[in-house]
Amino acid sequence: MPTDALATRFAALSHPVRIELLRHIAAHKNCGCKDVMAKLDTRLAQSTVSQHLKVLVEAGLITCTIEHPHSRYNLNEAALVGLSASVNDLTEACCPARCCPQNPKD
Amino acid sequence: MPTDALATRFAALSHPVRIELLRHIAAHKNCGCKDVMAKLDTRLAQSTVSQHLKVLVEAGLITCTIEHPHSRYNLNEAALVGLSASVNDLTEACCPARCCPQNPKD
DNA sequence: CCTTTTCATCGTAAATCGACGATGAACGAT
């Protein structure tokens, strides 16, 4: 995954409200904007929630299918699994010890 | 992990430069600000790199130990493993199907 | 003491984000 796309996904997760939205969507399939708005502990305007959902959709973390008069949001599980793996990869990336400046050259 | 702390960690990862920094720190233990600055593809001022490193430290993703005249940065592997797990948890959180509005009530 | 190296902090300017209310689109129901 290219670095910029990765950054976009993390940016989508970088707001507490969006994390809550994601959790709710994970737990409740096919929920709509109004459903999810009602469950938030911090009360926000509908337009604000819609914006947050849009950020999550554009980052590819959730999907939206319109089903009038509702928008049905669902988790993109593959994206989240991939993201989790990308984070995990960072912990296994160390090169052989001698290439690290244990004894700096300066 | 509380939602706000989680958001802070994701925010630290939400910038491409910081992802690159993290990757380099993961691959090269004990590197300093100047080391890591030289490896970036986008050339940035030293003060800017120092700021980015500070964000990563404050999010708990890396550690900094001063060893004059260097600052030695290292990965906080536990934090990254935990973060990876937090992302993964989202994909396993679905409630029983009947609680989801497959057939919306209104 | 003076210099050098490495790095952090400060102030600032441009850009982006987060929240809101207002508005309007889409479509089912009356």
Added chain:
DNA sequence: ATCGTTCATCGTCGATTTACGATGAAAAGG
């Protein structure tokens, strides 16, 4: 045709982020 519901989009404003150069601290070496 007119509502009523759900939702997205727009414009705006304050707050935050990102980048920079300038400055200064800390210690080692001359």
